[in-house]
Amino acid sequence: MTEQRLPDFAIRNEREAALAAKCDRLAAVFAERAQRHDAEASFPFDNFADLREAGYLKLTVPREYGGDEATLHEMVLGQERLARGDGSTALAVGWHVGTVLQLRGTRAWPETLFAAFCREVVAGGAMINSFASEPATGSPSRGGKPETTATRVPGGWRIRGRKTYSTLSPILNQFTVKAGIAGEDKTGEFLVHKGPGVSIEETWDTIGMRATGSHDVLLDDVFVPADHCLSERAAWAGKRQDDSGWMLHIPACYIGIAWAARDFALQFASRYKPNSLTEPIAELPHIRQQIGLIEAELLTARTLLYAVADRWDASPAAERPALKHELGLAKYVVVNAALKIVDGAMRIVGGASLSRKLPLERMYRDVRAGLHNPPMDDAVLTSLARRALEERT
Template sequence: MNSIQADPFVRNEREEQIASRSDRLAAIFAKRASLHDREGSFPFGNFDDLREAGYLKLTVPEEFGGEEASLYEMLLAQERLAKGDGSTALAVGWHISQILQMRIKQSWPRKLYAEFCREAAEKGAMINQFASEPSTGSPSRGGRPQTAAVKTEGGYLLTGRKTFSSLIPILDQFTVTAFVEDEERVGTFFVRKGPGVSIDETWDTLGMRGTGSHDLLLKDVFVPEDERIDSCEAGEGAAAGTGMSDHGGALLHIPACYLGIAWAARDFAVKFATEYRPSSLQGPIAELPHIQQKIGEMESEWITARTLLYSVADRWDRIPAEWAFMRPELGLAKTVATNSALRIVDLAMRIVGGSSMSRSLPLERMYRDVRAGLHNPPMDDSVITMLAQRAIRECRECK
């Protein structure tokens, strides 16, 4: 029985096709992952394969030639892709999740939105939004960007530095947040690579080394007035739609990625345990009680985290009216998944033993990669605070 047939979260033929494509791509990426990790190089070849397979149009609306995947379907695709290479999955996850958010918010100018979606579907154009900065940290903490947007004839001039700019080596366009001096508020701008845009190759990290998350430098970069994203209200020059916020739904691509890495580590450890037979034993180490204990603990963590992630995604897809209320659960799904992934990979290394630290095996890379999940939004403390505040609010409203 293959992994798709055995996976209870693959519910129909369309989801099976989405999962199968990711499995095929993951098998290819797994062969390259070690080299890109060692070199800290960006996996351009992986993105050629993603484009050729049609993966880059996964969440693009059908009207523009895309697959219009639901959140649930996006997570299925991402989790399985990460089994091959976590860096590639996390990086492309920012692209497909941004397009999912665009589809929901419908805040882009109508013409720009249609043009980009067609480019994404037909040519594999990609996008990401850059908001983090050295002095303000994660935008989820509410810091005001130091990147400035100054009004000029016909548009704006943007100057600043963005950090954690995943995908920047391969992007021809992206969106950035900047403080609009004349308005005393933050704006969002569609920027194309060109004069004034450069990359400072700062990305040299413990894990997720292949995401290409270098610093982006902007120096008097001109953005036309009609390519400012946030200034266009839905239904008034914007793409027709609800103008809704997804309240963090699209960010579930993050926990899906880390669970995919953990899934690969789990598979590696279980296979090792069933095949490794030291001379001191009659059978493989999988027959030892303490090894079975660790395998059982991995299964407990993995099943619990996946069940929460997919149940939350299914509810999010079915009941948009509850999105605002679900925000704490969305955050909880992320924190449970990333912390479970850490535990699963740790257990996998304990099962394999000292050889798990060898760079000739994938576990030490997986161990480093899953740690990055602690630093992706939302953070653990923010999620706990959201859960507490909601419980307190509900208690007061019941009085």
């Protein structure tokens, strides 16, 4: 019998249906490889070859440069669907498609540089990420000044430093870094290509998201041409205004993992019949109660996630920064809901959920990582509290 599913409210037209179908096909393949890459903590080059072949890497590239120019809603849809197969792959590629969406909106790069990169994405599957975290500064969202330094030299810059949590590092040929400018109270952002002085130290050995390739990147007197300096600003100056919509790739990934855990638990409950029962455990009242709790969390989280994405898409660019609180709330609600969903799925499956032969224990470890992706829970709640108090004054 063919499994029947209710229509997904996130799919509203043929273009979105085609994207979802493509991502579902990819996710099915990724799911078969996920256990091996997780056990080995190996980077899934095979998954990224498939993403390149399927044209997914150009999802958010502007149409004028040959890309699909996906909306935020579409990017969220694609990321959620991929994560149902493998969370590590979805989170890793999310930094690429998200960064391109950000650059498409801000045009923070010189246009000739951005155009050339976009054409590389379309023609050869080039990717990008921004490496900002460092051992001494922690998350860049906390405002720490980078210890990586850029020194002015004839024709450009020499950069020295170490970047941590450098997701996609095994596969990228270029990336951006933030560095303090030597002898000046400024920081800069630079486009760096792999070459002399760039090396990777394989430090990524974690309990979750083990296949994202988030190793340390070492920069040892790396030369960067002058036209690859993307920005210079005073160290005390605020960050360039960014509407942050692109960061919804993060909660999209984690609710995708949760969806997969939920599906596994539903299949298990519908089929598992211990010899003490005459029917599958799905008929037991307490199991039904647990399934109901999972569905409530899933529907609430997905409704908020897509509603915020749709508001961002519908808003003029100048008004999008005002959605910062709603974007942070979406990440907070969705990730915490995902944690509850995976936990509930494991309660339904019981002790077997701890077995490495089943995917739930990997999903449980992967979804926990969402708490450590920006924005952090405390920052979101503090921001919401500040807005509430300001509205009363």
